[in-house]
Amino acid sequence: MSAAVVTRPSPALAAPAFGSTLTGTGDLLRFMLRRDRMRILWWTLGVTFLYAGGLGEYVLLDDPAASEARSVLVSSPAMISMTGPGYGLGDYTPGAAVANEFILWVVLTLAVMSILQVVRHTRSEEESSRSELVRAGAVGRHAPSVAALLLVLIMNVVIALTSALAVVAQDFDVTQTFAMTFAIALGALVFGAVALVASQAYEHGRGAVGLSLAVLGAAFLLRALGDVQEQHGSWVSWLSPIAWVQQSRVFVDLRWWPLGLCVAAIVLLILLAAFLGSRRDFGAGLVAVRAGRADAAPSLAGPVTLAWVQQRSALTWTTLGLGVMWLGSGTIIREVPNMLDAVQGNPMYAALLGSGEDMVRTFLGIFGLYIAAGAAAYGIAATLRVKGEEESGRTEIVLAAPVSRARWLASPLVVAVLGTVVVQITGALALWLGAASTGYDELAFGDYLELGVAYLPALATLLGLAAALYAWLPRATGLAWVMIGYVFLVGMFADLFDLPEWARKISPFWWIGNPALADVEASHLWGLCGVAAALFLLAFAGFRRRDVPVV
Amino acid sequence: MTATPAIEIHDLHKSFGAVKALDGLNLTVRPGEIRGFLGPNGAGKSTTIRVLLGLLRADSGSARLFGGDVWRDAVELHKRITYVPGDVSLWPNLTGGECIDYLARLSGHSDRGRLRTRKAELLEHFELDPRKKARTYSKGNRQKVALVAAFLTDAELYVLDEPTSGLDPLMEAVFTEYVREAKAAGRSVLLSSHILSEVEKVCDTVTIIRNGTDVESGTLDELRHLTRTSVTAVVGGDPAVVTSLPGVHDVVITPADGATRVTFDADNARIGVVLSALTTLDVRSLTATPPSLEELFMRHYGDVLEADGVPAAAVTPADGADQDKAGAR
Numbered sequence: 001m002s003a004a005v006v007t008r009p010s011p012a013l014a015a016p017a018f019g020s021t022l023t024g025t026g027d028l029l030r031f032m033l034r035r036d037r038m039r040i041l042w043w044t045l046g047v048t049f050l051y052a053g054g055l056g057e058y059v060l061l062d063d064p065a066a067s068e069a070r071s072v073l074v075s076s077p078a079m080i081s082m083t084g085p086g087y088g089l090g091d092y093t094p095g096a097a098v099a100n101e102f103i104l105w106v107v108l109t110l111a112v113m114s115i116l117q118v119v120r121h122t123r124s125e126e127e128s129s130r131s132e133l134v135r136a137g138a139v140g141r142h143a144p145s146v147a148a149l150l151l152v153l154i155m156n157v158v159i160a161l162t163s164a165l166a167v168v169a170q171d172f173d174v175t176q177t178f179a180m181t182f183a184i185a186l187g188a189l190v191f192g193a194v195a196l197v198a199s200q201a202y203e204h205g206r207g208a209v210g211l212s213l214a215v216l217g218a219a220f221l222l223r224a225l226g227d228v229q230e231q232h233g234s235w236v237s238w239l240s241p242i243a244w245v246q247q248s249r250v251f252v253d254l255r256w257w258p259l260g261l262c263v264a265a266i267v268l269l270i271l272l273a274a275f276l277g278s279r280r281d282f283g284a285g286l287v288a289v290r291a292g293r294a295d296a297a298p299s300l301a302g303p304v305t306l307a308w309v310q311q312r313s314a315l316t317w318t319t320l321g322l323g324v325m326w327l328g329s330g331t332i333i334r335e336v337p338n339m340l341d342a343v344q345g346n347p348m349y350a351a352l353l354g355s356g357e358d359m360v361r362t363f364l365g366i367f368g369l370y371i372a373a374g375a376a377a378y379g380i381a382a383t384l385r386v387k388g389e390e391e392s393g394r395t396e397i398v399l400a401a402p403v404s405r406a407r408w409l410a411s412p413l414v415v416a417v418l419g420t421v422v423v424q425i426t427g428a429l430a431l432w433l434g435a436a437s438t439g440y441d442e443l444a445f446g447d448y449l450e451l452g453v454a455y456l457p458a459l460a461t462l463l464g465l466a467a468a469l470y471a472w473l474p475r476a477t478g479l480a481w482v483m484i485g486y487v488f489l490v491g492m493f494a495d496l497f498d499l500p501e502w503a504r505k506i507s508p509f510w511w512i513g514n515p516a517l518a519d520v521e522a523s524h525l526w527g528l529c530g531v532a533a534a535l536f537l538l539a540f541a542g543f544r545r546r547d548v549p550v551v
Numbered sequence: 552m553t554a555t556p557a558i559e560i561h562d563l564h565k566s567f568g569a570v571k572a573l574d575g576l577n578l579t580v581r582p583g584e585i586r587g588f589l590g591p592n593g594a595g596k597s598t599t600i601r602v603l604l605g606l607l608r609a610d611s612g613s614a615r616l617f618g619g620d621v622w623r624d625a626v627e628l629h630k631r632i633t634y635v636p637g638d639v640s641l642w643p644n645l646t647g648g649e650c651i652d653y654l655a656r657l658s659g660h661s662d663r664g665r666l667r668t669r670k671a672e673l674l675e676h677f678e679l680d681p682r683k684k685a686r687t688y689s690k691g692n693r694q695k696v697a698l699v700a701a702f703l704t705d706a707e708l709y710v711l712d713e714p715t716s717g718l719d720p721l722m723e724a725v726f727t728e729y730v731r732e733a734k735a736a737g738r739s740v741l742l743s744s745h746i747l748s749e750v751e752k753v754c755d756t757v758t759i760i761r762n763g764t765d766v767e768s769g770t771l772d773e774l775r776h777l778t779r780t781s782v783t784a785v786v787g788g789d790p791a792v793v794t795s796l797p798g799v800h801d802v803v804i805t806p807a808d809g810a811t812r813v814t815f816d817a818d819n820a821r822i823g824v825v826l827s828a829l830t831t832l833d834v835r836s837l838t839a840t841p842p843s844l845e846e847l848f849m850r851h852y853g854d855v856l857e858a859d860g861v862p863a864a865a866v867t868p869a870d871g872a873d874q875d876k877a878g879a880r
Contacts, residue, residue: 204687291682295667296645296652306653310642393640397697400604400634400710401657404626548606 021278024139028147032121033154040155043113047106047159052166054102058094059170067092069335074101078331078434081224085233085243088252095172095251099180103250107187107242108220110159114152114192115212121148122196124205126283135282142274145196149270152192156185173251180250186262187245191216193269200276203285241265303403303411311382311412315419322374322423323430329367330434333443336363358517364431364443364451365514369491371427372455372509373484376462379420380480383466386412387477390549399548409543413467413536420459428452447516454515457528458508462487464535471542474550554582555618557708557739558603563612565598565763572598574763575612580708580741585734587750588743589848590760596743597637599760600712603741604634616708630659633706637713637743639693641685647696648674648681654700666703673699676725690717702729709733709740715749727752747848759848779816781840782825786811787833796825810835 033040061067071092074083084104088096122145125131131144160181167177191212198211219240226237237243247258280286299305337360386409389395398408432448466480473479490499490507504510508531511524558580565573573595580586590596601607602614605625614621616628641650655666674681679695688696694717701709709730715723730740730753744750750757757774759767767774779800784790790813794802798821803814817825822839829837 206686289683289687291680292646292649292684294646294648294681296649296656300649300653301656303657306642310644393636393638394642396601396604396606396636397634397639397654398657399606399625400629400632401654402626402629402659403657545608547608548601 021140021142022146023143024137025143025147025150028134028139028143029150032147032151036117036151039117040158043155044159044162047109048162048166050106050109051102051163052169055098055167055170055172058097058101061092061094061097067094067097070097073332073335076331076335076438077228078328078437080228082328084246085227085237086231087246087249089231093251095176098167098172099176099246099249099251103180103184103246104220104223104242106163106184107245108216110156110184110188111191111216112213114156114188115195115209115216117152117155118148118192118195119199119205119208119212121151123199123202123208127203127205132282142277145199145273145277149192149196153189156188156192157182160185176251176254179248179254183245183248183250183259183262186259186266187241190241190262190265190269191219193266193273196273197269197276200273200280201286203283203287203289207285207287207289303398303408304414307412307415310385311415311419314382315378315422318374318378319423319426322371322378323426326367326371326427326430327434329370330431330436331438333360333364333367333431333435334438334440336360360442361516362514364447364516366492367431368428368451368455368515369488369509371431371452372424372459372512373488373491375420375424375427375455376459376484376487378423379416379459379463380466380484382416382419383413383463384470384477384480385416386467387470387474390474393549395548405544405548406540409467409471409540413463413539417460417463420463421456424455424459425449425452443516451515454512454520454525455509457525457532458512460532461508461528461535464532464539467539468535468542471539471546556581556615557584557617558586558741559613559615559618560599560603561613563599563602563614564610565602565607566610572763573602573609573612576760576763577765577768578741578758580739582707582739583734583737584756585730585740585742585754587754587757588741588760589745589747589750589757590743591745594760595763596760597712598763600634600710600741600743603710604629631706632708632710633658633701633704634710635694635697635701635712635714637716638690639697641688641693641696643684643686645685646682647679647685647688647692650685650696651681651700651703654697655703658704658706660704669703670699673702673729676728677722691719691722694718695722698726698729702733705736707738709738709742711740712743713745714742715744715746723749779818779846780822781814781816782829782838783812783814784829784832784837785835786813786829787835788831790832792832793825793828796828797821799825 061070071089073079074097075086075089080086082104084100086100088100125134125144134144135141160178164178164181167181168174194215195208195212198208198215199205202208202211219242223233223237223240223243223246226234226240226243229236233243233247238247241262244258244261247255249255276286300309386395389412395408399405428448428451431451432443432445435443435448436445462480462483465483466477469477469480487507487509489497490504491509493499494504494510508528511528512520556579558578560576560578563573563576563578564571576595576599578586578588578599588596588599598607602609603616603621605621605628608622616624617631619628621628641647642653645653651670655670660666677695677699679692679699683692685693685696694714698714701711701714711730715726718726727749730742733740734753740753742750742754751771754771756770757768758765785807787810790802790804790811793799794804794813794815798818800816800818801814805812
């Protein structure tokens with residue numbers, strides 16, 4: 001090297017320009033969009049079809065009698081807690097009905113989406129230490145957070161647009177429709193911002209999702225509480241971001257200012273997240289991770305207790321969630337005769353509900369089918385957990401201990417079967433509780449219990465099928481889910497599609513019929529029990545002789 | 552040999568569809584023996600172990616634990632063994648401590664007080680925090696959970712399938728200590744690994760498996776006998792006397808301070824002849840090291856590595872007679 005080289009003074013590091021903590025946001029956003037393109041597609045399609053499919057019954061409300069009946073229906077406390085503050089009940093147009101009954105559920109759905117997406121791209125990335133690689137590059141401290149927010153903003157806007165088009169296509173007012181879908185998007189974004197704050201607070205993605213969902217649950221409860229207290233909502237309602245969306249009174253008397261609360265909340269939450277984010281270390285949270293037990297409880301002594309530990313939270317939440325749904329459904333049984341009068345002209349309903357006889361009992365039978373389908377879905381999911389155990393490799397460690405294959409398989413199955421019974425029976429009893437709370441007593445407690453119990457042998461055959469598939473054809477366990485779909489199809493639409501007799505007989509539920517209308521034949525019940533027992537025996541025989549894990 | 556072997560596998564075959572995972576494997580572990588089970592990934596080590604545990608059903612051949620049928624008598628036999636897989640998966644919503652206790656209870660050990668002190672000791676040595684949920688554990692920590700659970704109980708046979716994958720060297724040393732403890736207590740161990748130094752540290756005997764067949768089996772000393780000793784000497788004379796002898800391979804000659812440094816591998820069978828030739832050369836320094844397992848391994852997998860694109864020069868050739876080209880002249 002020659003000495004003539006002029007040594008330039010090394011440039012002093014200038015004070016960082018404003019916004020340097022956001023460097024790289026655009027690149028990150030593009031990467032997220034690329035990585036999530038299928039998720040974005042499915043969420044958009046899903047929510048749009050939710051609108052497209054759900055709107056059908058509201059179009060029927062153009063008829064004054066039907067709209068009157070509907071407004072009575074949604075005035076019960078149980079229905080208010082599951083709908084909205086009740087604007088426009090005096091003249092319950094299809095638009096007012098959609099706004100009152102739809103907004104809550106779409107906000108909940110999109111809020112869950114926003115929460116999952118924000119946590120996925122912020123805290124979970126940090127937890128997996130993938131973002132350690134990213135942050136080591138020329139990427140600002142706040143860039144991942146801002147990019148994640150922009151991602152959910154884009155997703156919500158896209159969904160607002162597509163779903164607005166789906167609604168407008170069914171002849172709803174254009175301005176009101178767009179106001180509604182974009183108000184919903186704004187409401188969902190509040191929870192996205194909540195998730196961003198939660199991501200700063202918790203060290204693990206699950207904790208952040210949990211905290212955000214807890215906030216969402218509180219928002220749901222406060223809104224319900226306030227709206228039940230007072231028509232159009234008390235001050236309690238106003239504590240909930242969901243209410244801010246509903247209080248915009250779309251399709252009735254549109255006002256914009258409640259949406260300003262959403263915007264203000266989003267801005268404040270983002271500032272809070274930025275404040276917290278600047279003060280913590282990478283990978284650290286603000287809430288210390290709670291330490292668990294160092295020693296197992298004495299009860300954790302065998303595969304049965306372990307299966308219970310694994311399944312109990314799913315069982316609790318399914319029982320509660322479905323229970324609340326059937327409780328709410330029960331409160332409308334009283335109104336069924338009025339409703340049926342209103343829709344009797346509709347041939348589709350006539351085909352579903354049959355005609356003449358005791359329509360309430362027919363209706364109850366349909367609820368029975370719903371409840372049993374819910375219990376079946378729970379049961380099959382619980383049964384097929386064994387497949388996840390095997391795939392993860394946990395089965396091997398247990399079978400390497402002195403645990404027989406029969407014991408290993410029986411333990412989760414016993415818990416799954418008992419859990420299914422719990423979901424089924426509590427569902428039927430919740431329906432009774434809902435009906436009884438409105439003073440409806442033409443059907444006795446025993447009728448509901450019988451409705452629940454009658455399905456148990458049929459449910460057992462479905463669980464047996466799932467277990468047998470797992471033992472013999474582990475790759476084909478999806479067939480158990482196909483079977484549920486088929487059972488439901490036969491139960492609801494057999495007459496509508498004019499299905500042949502043999503095709504109906506494949507469905508175990510067909511042998512039950514409608515227990516509210518006629519007693520189930522004992523031979524059918526015994527037959528179903530026999531089939532279930534055979535399937536379970538088959539499952540054990542198959543699992544005893546095959547390789548674990550199956551390749 | 553009077554005692555029933557802890558593990559006795561004879562001519563074992565197992566196929567998955569068209570893929571032959573095991574093709575006539577033989578393996579024996581006598582009571583009190585620590586046997587290394589060496590082979591690269593995909594050689595059939597885990598398949599063998601899964602057959603031994605009664606998880607996979609062999610197509611033909613026999614596999615016995617303590618003389619019992621591994622498939623039919625699985626539950627009874629498993630009371631006497633303990634198993635550590637290479638990739639431990641735990642129940643995500645249990646803590647590490649709960650997983651350990653659960654596995655110990657499954658094994659039917661009831662002396663609670665002894666278990667507790669032993670567990671505390673193991674947790675301390677392996678530096679594992681048992682209060683964290685299993686889902687938050689790293690791979691190494693999950694491995695530690697399985698190791699603690701395994702060494703917690705008094706098994707007659709330890710079946711360890713690449714047990715130290717994901718552990719740092721410090722923890723590997725702790726693991727080695729516990730294997731030695733088990734050996735001292737007269738337990739039998741089958742230690743599957745592709746880490747040669749690990750096997751060399753603790754094992755008495757080694758079986759090398761390749762493509763589902765055992766290609767070499769014996770005590771470490773026996774195996775070393777089949778191979779070569781590495782010799783490095785600084786000599787005043789002309790080393791050609793030695794390097795031209797049969798059984799001398801891979802000669803490297805470099806000038807060293809007015810003398811000559813010569814490095815070569817000698818067949819153990821001819822080491823005596825080679826050494827006496829060497830002593831005539833005005834030896835100034837001499838080191839001779841036994842062959843490492845690395846070299847044993849390379850002999851069996853050298854061609855595999857070459858096929859994988861590793862340059863042949865990096866591999867000790869099976870026949871090294873022509874290896875006299877390297878070195879500065």
